[in-house]
Amino acid sequence: MFETATATLDWLGVIVFTVAGALVASRKEMDFVGFAVLGTVTGVGGGTLRDLLLGLPVFWTQRPAYLLACLVVSLAVFFVAHIPQSRYRYLVRLDALGLALFAVAGAEKALEAGASALVAVVMGVVTATFGGLLRDLLGGDSPKILSREIYASAAGVGAATFVFLTLLEAPRELALGVGFLFALLLRGASLRFEWTLPRYRPRPGVPYN
Amino acid sequence: MFETATATLDWLGVIVFTVAGALVASRKEMDFVGFAVLGTVTGVGGGTLRDLLLGLPVFWTQRPAYLLACLVVSLAVFFVAHIPQSRYRYLVRLDALGLALFAVAGAEKALEAGASALVAVVMGVVTATFGGLLRDLLGGDSPKILSREIYASAAGVGAATFVFLTLLEAPRELALGVGFLFALLLRGASLRFEWTLPRYRPRPGVPYN
């Protein structure tokens, strides 16, 4: 059953992020190759970097079904993206969902590979944010990971919660579920209430240079 | 003879893309270190990502002659780039040639490594486009892979043709040659006749947001 839980998270994350990447392509009015490139890169980018850093085989080179799904989903978005009335809201929500899914899926795969707790949390953040970072860089948007929104930190909290519960020997489905929910709720609340983290400010009286 | 065919494609691709990268450095009026960096990154970037994704040793770490060639070619361009009358045209043609060479060389190496057909086609596109993408990002140009030109799609058609012919058990030199020609002709025709792919457009009557 556990295998199923992880594989399900991975699949959902890839599809959700592919839609989010393809929606950015629709905002930029790209052609369908642009949809396929942005969608696929966003969908598999985080997991690819995670696997490379952990020295594991890159997940989609073993199972081409992931690539096929990315291409089909991107193409579908090309034809139906005009239907929803407010695509930007969908994009932001899908991005939050993908972030929470990949935060726990990434940390989980790192623990499986024998990584320590801190490395697992960082891998959760890497998996959750790198696809979106590539999307932002390729699409010419400023990277959301460096914005003042609660973004990477939501992924970090979700991944840390999962790792912490796993260290306490909680059942994996529980740990995955709670970590996922923490990340999703934190990201959602920060969007809803426009929470931001305090930014660095030069202190008054000290000349800024 | 087959070994020779692949190695030849790889060598030609590296040299052609190195010249293309160094020509961009000349357009930006960089120093010769800039030529060497942009030339080398463009020349070996695609093959490097392909090897990392496939879990193979990165080709130029095993054979330093590739690096030496990149450095020598970049330096040569530094001294002779002022001679041609219309460098931009050379740049575009060399880029098309490198794209076609790497599309089949990348797909071929992926098949050799045991990848499935779809993964091999994607590896052809990755090998053909990633060096140029790095060149565009480092040089501050907008990524050609996301433009409306027939670019990544030409690489995809060439790689798919090669993979398809290989599955039909065509001789490898034939499959490589036909795939290469398809990619080159498609890219060349799209440049000549300014073909573009249809872009996504919000439908009339649907508010765009």
Next chain:
Amino acid sequence: MFETATATLDWLGVIVFTVAGALVASRKEMDFVGFAVLGTVTGVGGGTLRDLLLGLPVFWTQRPAYLLACLVVSLAVFFVAHIPQSRYRYLVRLDALGLALFAVAGAEKALEAGASALVAVVMGVVTATFGGLLRDLLGGDSPKILSREIYASAAGVGAATFVFLTLLEAPRELALGVGFLFALLLRGASLRFEWTLPRYRPRPGVPYN
């Protein structure tokens, strides 16, 4: 004792580059997650790419203490960055120090892994410059590696000196020390005296296109 010398260089390089990355975050007035991301990416980015290219396990996945140090140092910079009167000068000097440290540390690790002399020099340059390149790209600055300053070339001279002395069978501490000093002095002198490399210029009389 040699183990100590290399490990010391690596640790110093990571910490120095983390401070440099976090100082850029302070100039952009980011929140502390931005400090942690930019600091960590700058600190471990070069060594990460080196390890991936050489097919070695990525150093910080094996020893989480590196990540912990990056996070603690970034947080410390968040709280004390307002104190120095001229942070930009610190930033430039720390960057030069990290460049020289990683140039020899990167070349050394490549030689250890059995790379040839040219590959080792290139790995020194990659290790020394890639963290800063990621910092520049993420922070929206133009990449210093492509500026006309003596930057990548200082790393190359330091790495080449170390490799050359090692081929002459000089003691490793000596080779590391001399290579480090060459890189540091060259970078420092180029900053002090505003040395630049000659840039490519279209020759007079030849139309520029």
